[in-house]
Amino acid sequence: MTAFDRLWVWDDPAFAESLGWYLAVAGNRKPAKFRIAGTVPVAVSLADAGEDGLWQEFERLTPVFLARLGRIRDEGAALGAPAPGASLLDLCRELSQRMLGHCNFCRWNCRVDRSKGAKVGTCKLGGETRVSTYFHHQGEELIYRGRLGSGTIFFTSCNMRCAFCQNGDISTDKDNGIVVDARTLATMAWLLRMEGCHNVNWVGGEVTIHLHTIVEAIALLGGALARPSRADLQIALRAKGDPFFVSNLAPEQASYDGAFNAPMLWNSNFFMTDEAMKILRPLIDVWLPDFKFGPGRCAITLARTPHYWEAVTGNLALIHDWGEDFTIRHLVMPNHVACCTKPVLDWVAENVPEAPVNIMGQYHPDNFCDPGNPKYQARYAELARRPSGGEMRAAFGYAHDLGLNFESISYEKNVMGLWQ
Numbered sequence: 225m226t227a228f229d230r231l232w233v234w235d236d237p238a239f240a241e242s243l244g245w246y247l248a249v250a251g252n253r254k255p256a257k258f259r260i261a262g263t264v265p266v267a268v269s270l271a272d273a274g275e276d277g278l279w280q281e282f283e284r285l286t287p288v289f290l291a292r293l294g295r296i297r298d299e300g301a302a303l304g305a306p307a308p309g310a311s312l313l314d315l316c317r318e319l320s321q322r323m324l325g326h327c328n329f330c331r332w333n334c335r336v337d338r339s340k341g342a343k344v345g346t347c348k349l350g351g352e353t354r355v356s357t358y359f360h361h362q363g364e365e366l367i368y369r370g371r372l373g374s375g376t377i378f379f380t381s382c383n384m385r386c387a388f389c390q391n392g393d394i395s396t397d398k399d400n401g402i403v404v405d406a407r408t409l410a411t412m413a414w415l416l417r418m419e420g421c422h423n424v425n426w427v428g429g430e431v432t433i434h435l436h437t438i439v440e441a442i443a444l445l446g447g448a449l450a451r452p453s454r455a456d457l458q459i460a461l462r463a464k465g466d467p468f469f470v471s472n473l474a475p476e477q478a479s480y481d482g483a484f485n486a487p488m489l490w491n492s493n494f495f496m497t498d499e500a501m502k503i504l505r506p507l508i509d510v511w512l513p514d515f516k517f518g519p520g521r522c523a524i525t526l527a528r529t530p531h532y533w534e535a536v537t538g539n540l541a542l543i544h545d546w547g548e549d550f551t552i553r554h555l556v557m558p559n560h561v562a563c564c565t566k567p568v569l570d571w572v573a574e575n576v577p578e579a580p581v582n583i584m585g586q587y588h589p590d591n592f593c594d595p596g597n598p599k600y601q602a603r604y605a606e607l608a609r610r611p612s613g614g615e616m617r618a619a620f621g622y623a624h625d626l627g628l629n630f631e632s633i634s635y636e637k638n639v640m641g642l643w644q
């Protein structure tokens with residue numbers, strides 16, 4: 225048992241049960257899902273098959289993968305050998321590359337060919353991926369940050385336009401950070417885990433818009449990137465946001481059955497397509513969806529994002545139906561408890577009642593909602609303050625009355641007064 229396993233939070237059966245797979249992978253008692261996907265052989269030529277043929281093969285292999293996952297998770301079955309040729313992991317990579325040619329990663333469904341970079345969609349991105357910074361994040365929930373931090377990699381740009389974005393420097397500046405290819409990205413993830421991080425936390429901006437590079441990086445972690453070279457590390461270290469000590473690398477904290485292992489955490493606004501969700505299913509060990517806006521017009525007026533409610537609730541229902549490990553975040557916004565917080569919590573109570581929910585009080589005026597920022601726009605005056613104590617108490621009280629599982633995960637920070 226590791227120090228991470230001994231954290232008090234795991235004494236709460238609600239966490240131990242709903243995040244059991246994540247915890248086992250974090251402690252290297254189980255292989256991450258991408259390792260299992262690497263053992264499932266593909267029966268078509270990835271280079272020659274058309275995209276429809278690749279999807280047919282994917283649909284054929286998904287039950288095979290799930291059966292193998294179930295045996296490993298529930299019966300203690302061995303991982304097995306990597307597939308001799310192409311695997312489901314490679315198929316996920318190939319599909320995400322094909323999708324880039326008519327981008328439908330997210331619900332905007334722009335259908336532009338991002339691989340050539342001549343046209344861009346709402347996210348403003350071509351085929352390039354940029355990382356703003358990456359480090360041991362000590363500000364995530366205890367279940368993710370543990371003692372040594374969540375291995376968080378911040379990508380630039382976003383597919384939503386939240387006027388109050390709390391990461392505006394990253395999400396609104398698509399040229400922030402450094403350009404990374406899949407190998408550099410895999411090196412960053414490898415390094416964070418080797419340094420003791422409890423997970424690889426893919427976040428932005430928004431991650432979905434970088435699906436092709438992330439999936440390729442995960443595929444490398446599952447095979448070709450046994451150990452990054454000195455040159456790989458030198459490139460990756462250009463964006464590292466915290467100290468790096470070679471002497472602190474601890475492979476025993478990062479391996480299962482002799483190869484790299486780490487839980488993959490998808491930290492996203494969840495404004496994704498079914499196709500993106502499907503590709504991620506065999507790769508992601510724990511999901512961290514952000515569920516912000518109610519079903520009214522707030523997603524449009526504050527984030528210029530239509531179809532928000534249908535897309536996000538649809539994807540939340542999917543991971544629930546799939547039996548995935550996940551926790552939900554809800555950021556309480558000033559003056560939006562009635563229109564956003566309460567309907568969001570109602571939906572959770574009705575549809576995914578056992579899910580741990582972090583009701584977050586750290587909203588601060590930022591970006592277009594910060595009167596101290598030159599970008600400030602008076603039409604967002606309702607968002608130009610922190611949520612009040614009364615609003616936070618109303619949110620917590622409502623969640624309590626609904627019987628939601630939110631206290632442990634929400635209070636461990638709020639008792640420190642970070643929302644006041």
Ligand code: SF4
Pocket residue numbers: 327328329330331332333334335336338344345346347348349383432433
């Ligand atoms: S990621 Fe989303 S916003 Fe960007 S081009 Fe693709 S569909 Fe459009």
